[in-house]
Amino acid sequence: xxxxxxxxxxxxxxxxxxxxxEDAPELTGDPxxxxxSGKDMEVxxxxxxxxxxxxxxxxxYPQGPHDKPQSMCPAFGSLRVGLRMKRVATVxxxxxxxxxxxxxxxxxxxxxxxxxxxxxxxxxxxxxxxFEDIRDSVHELADPDRFDAIVVTNLCVxxxxxxxxxxxxxxxxxxxxxxxxxxxxxxxxxxxAKDVLAGAMLxxxxxxxxxxxVAAPEGGKSDRPTVTMLGEMFPADPMMIGxxxxxxxxxAGPVVPCREWRxxxxxxxxxxxxxxHPFYTAAIREFEAAxxxxxGSAPVGHDGTADWLKAIGESFGIAAKDIAKAQxxxxxxxxxALGAKPINGTIxxxxxxxxxxxxxxxxxxxxxDVPYVGSACPKTAWSQSDIDxxxxxxxxxxxxxxxxxxxxxxxxxxxxxxxxxxPVVQKAKELGIPGLYFTNLISARPLMGPAGAGSLAxxxxxxxxxxxxxxxxxxxxxxVGSGDTAGVWEGTPNIxxxxxxxxxxxxxxAARAAKAREMI
Numbered sequence: 001x002x003x004x005x006x007x008x009x010x011x012x013x014x015x016x017x018x019x020x021x022e023d024a025p026e027l028t029g030d031p032x033x034x035x036x037s038g039k040d041m042e043v044x045x046x047x048x049x050x051x052x053x054x055x056x057x058x059x060x061y062p063q064g065p066h067d068k069p070q071s072m073c074p075a076f077g078s079l080r081v082g083l084r085m086k087r088v089a090t091v092x093x094x095x096x097x098x099x100x101x102x103x104x105x106x107x108x109x110x111x112x113x114x115x116x117x118x119x120x121x122x123x124x125x126x127x128x129x130x131f132e133d134i135r136d137s138v139h140e141l142a143d144p145d146r147f148d149a150i151v152v153t154n155l156c157v158x159x160x161x162x163x164x165x166x167x168x169x170x171x172x173x174x175x176x177x178x179x180x181x182x183x184x185x186x187x188x189x190x191x192x193a194k195d196v197l198a199g200a201m202l203x204x205x206x207x208x209x210x211x212x213x214v215a216a217p218e219g220g221k222s223d224r225p226t227v228t229m230l231g232e233m234f235p236a237d238p239m240m241i242g243x244x245x246x247x248x249x250x251x252a253g254p255v256v257p258c259r260e261w262r263x264x265x266x267x268x269x270x271x272x273x274x275x276x277h278p279f280y281t282a283a284i285r286e287f288e289a290a291x292x293x294x295x296g297s298a299p300v301g302h303d304g305t306a307d308w309l310k311a312i313g314e315s316f317g318i319a320a321k322d323i324a325k326a327q328x329x330x331x332x333x334x335x336x337a338l339g340a341k342p343i344n345g346t347i348x349x350x351x352x353x354x355x356x357x358x359x360x361x362x363x364x365x366x367x368x369d370v371p372y373v374g375s376a377c378p379k380t381a382w383s384q385s386d387i388d389x390x391x392x393x394x395x396x397x398x399x400x401x402x403x404x405x406x407x408x409x410x411x412x413x414x415x416x417x418x419x420x421x422x423p424v425v426q427k428a429k430e431l432g433i434p435g436l437y438f439t440n441l442i443s444a445r446p447l448m449g450p451a452g453a454g455s456l457a458x459x460x461x462x463x464x465x466x467x468x469x470x471x472x473x474x475x476x477x478x479x480v481g482s483g484d485t486a487g488v489w490e491g492t493p494n495i496x497x498x499x500x501x502x503x504x505x506x507x508x509x510a511a512r513a514a515k516a517r518e519m520i
Contacts, residue, residue, distance in 0.1 A: 064400020094155025199282025
């Protein structure tokens, strides 16, 4: 010891030094763990015994050029699914900042119920007390008079730490317990997180059906064979689909994700499943286990409706004349609606909802030129018919498209209108290109059948007509809020080029040193 003043002999105690595990893989990501930490969280999760479901996620949701989410936290998708269901409670287990953000955005999008939260600290996480706290909270919450099910969701840190939700009881006091892990390092988009919970609920419901009789939906059982629709849609679309199915003696079944638990039984009790959103891989696996055929694409536009009705009819063994009757009832109205509201202009389209290909088909049949479509969701077998149709029209399709790719396509094509996510639209407007946010302005409109045929024209044409206004705004704000003028200034910024040159030399020297270390 030195001449340092101490208060006890604790500093003289022998320190026991551990040694690293030889089988521990090297961590290469960012030092701050989270959904954007590269592979570090995934490595930790696998070391904690979570490899099985992470491998399943890798098969269900193959990643693209980027290995981290570029939209909001993926868990937002599964959270919304649970919050929309009647008599279903939601409990989150994760870092406080993550839970705050998810809770805030869920209420911003209209949630009207509380979100449960089980807090933790380093001690409870490491010792396993967090799992006990989750189990206690679920027992306390399980009131059959209030809930049919409780959904417990592990976010990034509990998943990486191996908190075993699979050890929770399947039911408590008659209330179903559904535990899922939705880490940002395993689920690329929040749209696919909806499938994680939908698939888990369908799996639970399918086992209940196999075990014995289950309750009928509140609306009763249809007297006609039904088609279950997979993927969130505008509320009018299922009704429109039901009208188009009626001439074939069929009915529209529930929409998955469902709004109440009993609808899961009705969804499984169908004649076929329409994969309106084709990336619901886990849900499709459950339907296939129940022996239900899966039909891709959707009744969008003239060609899409004709092909979809034919595919649905053939899957049910409907006579050709009855299929033709349904087609002849609606196709003329669709063609008339498309012709009445044409769209003239070049449009680039990108998004993360999973319906990008369907919207592109509708825009093209309305007369628009759509050279590029980017989707943050993956390519699946059930999107193939849409891919074939679009590629035959000369469309370049990019699955698992990154923000950089969407922006590059928009900048290279210089369209009359850019439809995309918030940063794509922001970039477009900076360039003087009119833009529309896909989620709020395109997804929130009917797309199916005659109702969808003219639904996009008004908003799209109005946006394209704003080109002159965008040019004027760009000229007015040119040079404001970027570079040296970013922020709020009372006068002209004092720019010191000599300081910049000095700092640049320091950065270049540091970069050379880092390169030299890599070579060593």
